[in-house]
Amino acid sequence: MTQPRFNAIGLAVADMGRSLEFYRALGLDVPDGAEDAPHAEIPLAPGVRLLLDTHASIAGFDPGFTPPSGGSGSLAFDCGDPAGVDAAYERMIAAGAASHLAPWDAFWGQRYAVVQDPDGNGVDFYAALPGATPPGS
DSSP: OOOOOOOEEEEEESOHHHHHHHHHHHTOOOOTTOTTSSEEEEEEETTEEEEEEEHHHHHHHOTTOOOOSSOSOEEEEEOSSHHHHHHHHHHHHHTTOEEEEEEEEOTTSEEEEEEEOTTSOEEEEEEEOTTOOOTTO
16 A cells, blocks of 8 residues: 655635736746636645645535635745845735735744735745754754
8 A cells, every 4th residue: 555645735725816926926837827727736846736726616526615714824935045035025025925924033043034825825935044053953
């Protein structure tokens, strides 16, 4: 018997076009023409995808589905260095993203910031501060 293997993160979205616009602004490789589709798949890393499904699509196979309010998860992106965190945050704010946490030097040794996608899911930007010991080391 094959063991389960992690390969995707799924998010429910209210407006596919708006969500894809957000993830394009973030720099992800969003497939062309997916704006009117009920489902979209965006590659994140080798073998890992971000799956977006409209509320209507989910309700079509799950009659008990209730759309989440205020987001239901978060994605985290390593920005390489503290300046990269600031640049990613500013780029997304300029593209219309809502700010949740402006860039700051976190006590755990990272430059850290959070914006929200159109459905309120967090998108975290982080990078190790110079001389900091990475979390979990």
